[in-house]
Amino acid sequence: MKIGLIFGTRPEAIKVAPVYHELKNNGINVKAVVTGQHKEMLYQVLNLFGITPDYDLQIMKQGQGLSELTGRLIIKLDEIVKKEKFDYILVQGDTTSVLAGALVGFYNQIPVGHIEAGLRTGNIYSPFPEEANRKLVGNITSIHFAPTDVNVENLLKENYPKDKILKVGNTVIDALYWVKRNKSEDIEAIKRKYGVENKKYILITMHRRENWGKPMEETLKAVRDYLEKHDDLYLVFPMHLNPLVREVAHKVLDTFERKILIEPLEYLEFIAIMDGAHYIMTDSGGVQEEAPSLGKPTLVLRDTTERPEAIEAGTAKLVGTKYEDVIKYMELLEGELYEKMSKANNPYGDGKTSERIRKYLLEKNKC
Template identity: 80%
Template sequence: MKVGLIFGTRPEAIKVAPVYHELKNNKIDVKVIVTGQHKEMLYQVLNLFEIVPDYDLKIMKEGQLLSELTGKLLMKLDVIIKKEKFDYILVQGDTTSAFVGALAGFYNQIPIGHIEAGLRTGNIYSPFPEEANRKLISNLADIHFAPTKLNMVNLLKENYSEEKIIKSGNTVIDALYWIKENKSVDLQKIREKYNVSNKKYILITMHRRENWGIPMEESLTAVKDYLKKNKDLYLVFPMHLNPLVRKVIHKVLDDFDKKILLEPLQYLEFIAIMDGAYYIMTDSGGIQEEAPSLGKPTLVLRDTTERPEAIKAGTAKLIGTKYKNIMKYMKLLEGNLYYQMSKSNNPYGDGKSSVRIRKYLEERYE
């Protein structure tokens, strides 16, 4: 059996790393094709998980439009897929790399396995373009590896065949457990390096396209005003490389003392900072999955989420980006809500998702 793994961003790399090693360790021929959608950040993760790509398309350039990215990817992937003649192609999540990887595989009539299938917000423009990407991939996929029961239900409602939907759990938990087990000493050293080991801090990340501009400015203003009244709390903010994101961060926070602005962190570093945080505020999807494993309450800075399991389990609250709402929930976390959220169960898996994916592929291939 020959499997092609196509991905391009750091979050994708984290989530496919356990799958790659599970396939490789069981003597399955697996080829890694990276698109380079996140250039520097991608290779940090590849190095950590000891993955050497077989192909690197190096596709990204500054200011590139989605339509331009899609066209380039499709042409380059088509050449590789025709050469390799894969039995399966695996894509993960909802990026442009994942969508075009699935499309290129479909054009070559190769079965597509979709890791992290069935996530939905119900609004095709939120998040943009991820919600459309994940629905399009579902239309093309032959196998749907759904992390949770709710994801399975979403797919069944859209009339996908039940026999092709596998409840696998989320592979990000596999990756996180590996880090916690093998890198605990490194995690403490990283917190000391960034001068946060003796601080009580809120970790915040914001980067999504729909939050650029006014939503991010309003959110950060609320956080700054809250922290001015809470002298024992600091803000730690690993900044995305996008200049539009950085412009807002500096506009709002440059005159604020109790902040630690960080350059993009390697995955291991980010886990260390997340593990030491008091709680987390984010518009990231992956962090909503990782935080429950670390017992970290999470305030989601979005109006919709394709991960309602965290909301239902009580580990996260969906609060949007309005000043008043952010202040409300930060104040609520001063009381019992914090302890309720930090003790909630992780709805996203047991760390054995990659094993389930590998076994299903083997059984189906045979």
């Protein structure tokens, strides 16, 4: 059996790394096809997990829109798929690389496995274009590897056959557990490197397209004003490389003293900074999944989330980006809510997701 694993962003690389090694370590011929939709951040993760791509498309170029990116990906991936003649193609998540990879698999009549299937917000423009990508990929997927019961229900409501849906958990938990097992000394060294080992701090990440501009500015102003009244707290903000994110961050935070503005972190570094945080504020989907494994309450800086399990389990609160709402929820975390959220159960998995995916593929190959 030959499997093509198509991915191209840092979050995808983190979540497919355990699958790649699980397949490879069990004698399955797996080819890592990297689109390069992220550049530096992607290769940091590949190095951490010891993955050497079999193909690297390095697809990104300056000023490239979604239509051009999708078209170029389809052409390049089609050449690889025709050459390799994969028995299965695996994609993960909701990016343009996922959409293009699934489409090429469909065009070549190769079954597609969608890792992290069934996430939905119900608003096709939020997040954009990820929500549409999820729904489009779902229609051409042969097996939906759904992380949670909520994801399974979403797929059933959309009338996908029950026998094509498999609840497996989320591979991000596999990756996180691997890091905690194998890199504990590095984690403590990283905290010292960034000067946070003895500080009580809030970690914030913001990068999503829908939060560019005013939403990010309102959020950061709320955080700054709250911290001005709480001199025991610091702010740690790894700033996305996007100039629109950095411009707002500097505009709002440059005059605030108790901040640590840092460059985008490698995955291992980010786990270390998460591990030391008092709590986390984020618009990232992956962070909502990782934080419960570290016992970190999370305020979600979005109006919708395709990960309602964290909200229902009590590990996260959906806050939005309005000034008054951000302040309100930060104040709520001063009391009993903090303890309740930090001790809530992780709804996203047990670290054995990759094993379940591998077993399914082997069973399918016997049929």
